[in-house]
Amino acid sequence: MNTAIVWFRSDLRLADNRALSKALHMAERVLPLYIHAPGEDDGWAMGSASRWWLHHSLSALDVSVRRLGSRLIIRHGPSLEVLRQLILETGAQYIVWNRVYEPPAIARDKAIKESLRADGLLVESFNSALLYEPWEVSRSNGEPYKVFTPYWKAVQNRGLEHSILPLPPSLPPVSTGVASLAVESLDLLPKIAWDGGFRETWQPGEEGALSQLQEFVDSALGGYAVERDRPDHAGTSRLAPHLHFGELGPRQIVWAIRTRLASGGQSGAESFVRELGWREFAHHLLFHFPHTTESPLNERFVSFPWSEPRAEPMQAWQRGKTGIPLVDAGLRELWHSGWMHNRVRMVVASFLVKNLRIHWLEGARWFWDTLLDADLANNTLGWQWVAGCGADAAPYFRIFNPVLQGERFDPDGDYVRRWVPELARLPARFIHQPWQAPAAILKSCGVTLGLDYPYPIVDLKASREQALEAFKHLQC
Numbered sequence: 001m002n003t004a005i006v007w008f009r010s011d012l013r014l015a016d017n018r019a020l021s022k023a024l025h026m027a028e029r030v031l032p033l034y035i036h037a038p039g040e041d042d043g044w045a046m047g048s049a050s051r052w053w054l055h056h057s058l059s060a061l062d063v064s065v066r067r068l069g070s071r072l073i074i075r076h077g078p079s080l081e082v083l084r085q086l087i088l089e090t091g092a093q094y095i096v097w098n099r100v101y102e103p104p105a106i107a108r109d110k111a112i113k114e115s116l117r118a119d120g121l122l123v124e125s126f127n128s129a130l131l132y133e134p135w136e137v138s139r140s141n142g143e144p145y146k147v148f149t150p151y152w153k154a155v156q157n158r159g160l161e162h163s164i165l166p167l168p169p170s171l172p173p174v175s176t177g178v179a180s181l182a183v184e185s186l187d188l189l190p191k192i193a194w195d196g197g198f199r200e201t202w203q204p205g206e207e208g209a210l211s212q213l214q215e216f217v218d219s220a221l222g223g224y225a226v227e228r229d230r231p232d233h234a235g236t237s238r239l240a241p242h243l244h245f246g247e248l249g250p251r252q253i254v255w256a257i258r259t260r261l262a263s264g265g266q267s268g269a270e271s272f273v274r275e276l277g278w279r280e281f282a283h284h285l286l287f288h289f290p291h292t293t294e295s296p297l298n299e300r301f302v303s304f305p306w307s308e309p310r311a312e313p314m315q316a317w318q319r320g321k322t323g324i325p326l327v328d329a330g331l332r333e334l335w336h337s338g339w340m341h342n343r344v345r346m347v348v349a350s351f352l353v354k355n356l357r358i359h360w361l362e363g364a365r366w367f368w369d370t371l372l373d374a375d376l377a378n379n380t381l382g383w384q385w386v387a388g389c390g391a392d393a394a395p396y397f398r399i400f401n402p403v404l405q406g407e408r409f410d411p412d413g414d415y416v417r418r419w420v421p422e423l424a425r426l427p428a429r430f431i432h433q434p435w436q437a438p439a440a441i442l443k444s445c446g447v448t449l450g451l452d453y454p455y456p457i458v459d460l461k462a463s464r465e466q467a468l469e470a471f472k473h474l475q476c
């Protein structure tokens with residue numbers, strides 16, 4: 001075979017990239033292609049934070065590809081037209097990509113595969129994003145899983161370790177006649193500079209992903225089982241955006257920690273891989289129940305009495321001005337750094353859907369726009385889990401109390417102090433509930449409630465009871 005096209009999508013890496021590896025094996029010339037086709041996302045167009053990441057990840061991929069002797073070709077969609085045009089220009093006969101699992105992308109890829117095959121081309125797709133394809137794991141009756149624990153047991157029984165593919169030593173050059181857009185022309189960066197915090201915190205790209213993994217394994221994996229719940233500590237991997245953009249795959253992670261996995265429960269590795277299991281489960285669910293991006297898996301919730309849409313509470317939540325310190329800290333961390341700790345994601349989501357009774361999709365859309373790791377499978381699972389309407393979800397009546405959660409998981413208040421600096425001088429016993437502090441303490445700490453920091457926008461106890469009442473009606 002003379003010429004192959006590798007269509008990069010959510011697999012922006014060179015190591016352990018099955019499509020790239022196969023193309024290099026099959027063809028003399030290999031064209032690394034990225035197609036920018038935002039119109040093909042159907043309702044879930046990439047959010048602002050993700051666009052920032054994509055810009056830097058594509059730039060990093062181009063640098064890596066050039067280092068090996070080639071260059072990345074970037075073009076504007078529609079995808080099928082671009083592929084056909086490049087085939088025409090270069091005479092490519094072999095087209096490969098790694099699979100993605102968002103419902104509109106599956107439909108698009110299927111149609112493209114059929115069209116190109118009908119044109120007489122050889123087209124193949126591979127799995128470089130998951131330990132197992134969503135259809136490779138199923139219950140004994142062939143049905144998909146809806147409960148995590150048996151799903152994960154089935155995955156473990158199949159085996160977690162897979163061989164991984166090394167970084168190719170070199171790539172064949174792309175002839176100068178093949179045109180490419182500059183990544184800047186995709187206009188992915190924000191017009192208003194709100195990305196300062198992103199730049200401080202993250203290094204998009206394969207190199208950044210591998211060094212983040214190494215740092216996590218060396219410094220935090222051992223304590224992960226306990227520390228993963230502490231937003232005041234750096235106890236998690238922060239690999240989620242790298243995983244979402246495929247700068248690193250789960251098989252590479254399992255490979256990197258295989259000796260720790262073999263040494264059992266104390267190493268933190270089992271607990272960490274279990275979280276990767278939730279990512280696998282989320283993709284399993286999205287594949288088998290694609291409607292869940294818009295509607296609840298548990299159909300009883302279709303008629304749930306969400307409150308009437310009101311801009312004020314939603315804006316207070318988005319801006320981290322609800323008057324509930326842990327909630328506000330989380331939403332400000334999100335705005336500043338494009339990421340939020342998992343425990344706090346659960347708390348802010350519960351506050352939105354239960355205390356404010358705002359539809360989970362409103363929250364999911366805000367996360368979608370502001371998270372650097374926004375991922376349709378994981379975000380849908382996370383929101384439906386908290387709302388109580390998804391697979392294996394927290395029961396609706398389990399409502400997180402953000403004060404107790406704060407006292408338990410941020411006991412000294414360091415997380416709140418960092419993100420809500422106006423409360424920084426409050427003693428730990430009041431930092432999660434400043435409205436309980438005596439006036440003299442508030443004064444000595446320079447806090448005037450209602451002026452420096454809001455009173456809670458809802459009464460936690462009363463709103464909890466109202467949510468439970470609404471849920472009771474749903475059961476009737």
Ligand SMILES: Cc1cc2nc3c(=O)[nH]c(=O)nc-3n(C[C@H](O)[C@H](O)[C@H](O)COP(=O)(O)OP(=O)(O)OC[C@H]3O[C@@H](n4cnc5c(N)ncnc54)[C@H](O)[C@@H]3O)c2cc1C
Binds near residue numbers: 228239272279378383
């Ligand atoms: C309401 C809500 C929305 C969420 N939205 C997203 C999202 O858009 N994108 C996203 O990647 N995760 C999402 N999560 C899951 C989880 O919060 C993040 O994956 C995690 O906080 C990322 O940080 P980390 O990489 O340090 O995670 P670690 O604790 O280091 O975990 C390692 C990896 O496992 C996966 N993972 C961990 N927890 C989960 C989980 N509960 N569900 C699925 N995968 C998981 C992620 O890929 C993560 O990078 C959401 C959770 C909630 C409650």
